[in-house]
Amino acid sequence: MTSNLLDRQIDDILGSVLEDATGNVLVVNPSADAIEEFVRVATRFEGDLPSVHMLADERTLKDVMDDFIVASNAADLIDQGVLALRTVEETPENSLLVTEDSVVALVTAGNRVGGLTTDDDEFVSTAYDAYMTAWDDAAEFKLRTPPISRVRQTLETDISPEAENDFSNILDSLETARGDGEGLDEVTISLLVAAKNEALLYDISKWGEDVGIASKATFSRTKTKLEDMGLIDTEKVPIDVGRPRLRLKIGDDRLRDADNGQLATIAQSILN
Structure with a gap:
């Protein structure tokens, strides 16, 4: 990659780097938006992904992974x-994509994003070695969320294929799943799906x-909240x-005949 990537969307720049990389990719000090876009681009990437080492600010990673x-x-x-x-206590000044062949600095100007690129051998080698050393010294970020493929597979097995389909469709209808007013959280979604499919509280909370996803106690508390509000x-x-x-059963008539997208929207409006 020898040319600058100017006036692009961040996903275009990330996709270009992943396509061109022949070895490890270091994602250094990404913004919250860059982390979200990276996960989205990598999840949809067609072909073999390179090994990606993300070195980020701990607070930023925690906020995104909520x-x-x-x-x-x-x-x-x-x-x-x-x-x-991995995380570092003192983050570098720049947001960078570093490979064995190039260094791309991510620069945001208003709504525009640029990837300023160099493939100067000496500079790239120095940067790559420096950030690999930083990587070796950095602390591992322990992500406690289960992989989505495992969630879907076990939900289909332990509850029902219909419940898995409803769960996936609700997630697909949401932009975020935080439970902070912007989206439903994973426990609430699981309980709504269980209620739609008339599953037992014991079964869905044991699965969760x-x-x-969460403890049985968290499922029980959330169930009580949803029941008190009339959703289930x-x-x-x-x-x-x-x-x-x-x-568990659906408790609100507005939810009873709603498809999954409508169910999520109505549930959010009631909860808010």
Whole structure:
């Protein structure tokens, strides 16, 4: 890559670097937007991805990974062995994409993004060695969100194929899944899906804890909140031994016949 990448979208620049890279790619001090776009571009990338080492500010990474959609797709990339995340206490001044062949500085000017590129052998070699040393000294970022492929596979197996399909469609209809007013969180989505498919609270909360989404206690607290707000309802199901289990059901008539996109929108409006 010898030419500057001017007046581009960040995803265009990231895609160009991933396509041209022949070895490791160092993503140095990315912005929150760059991290989100990288995960999106890498998830949709056709072909073999290079090994990507992302060296980022810890607070920025934590904020971005609070979004289940971004974090679960990043976890997939980590699980595939193509992405690793580390943090540094003092971040470099520049946002860079560094490969063994080129260095691209990401420069934002208003709504425009430029990738200022050099392939000068001496400069590239010096930069690559310097940031690989920084990488070796950096602390690993432990992403606790489970990979989205594992979430979908186990949801299909443990609950039902219909529940997995509803879960995926709701995620696809959302721009973010944070539960902060901008989107539903993963526990709320799971419980709404379970209610739509009339699954047992025990089954969905056990699945959620086993796969690593949240504890059974978190599922129980969220269920109580959704029930108090009228989004879901429960009915007791007797079992041979022990206390009856609770079957989840949709509680609000507006949600009953809604498709998954409408269900997410209506649920968000009620919760807000």
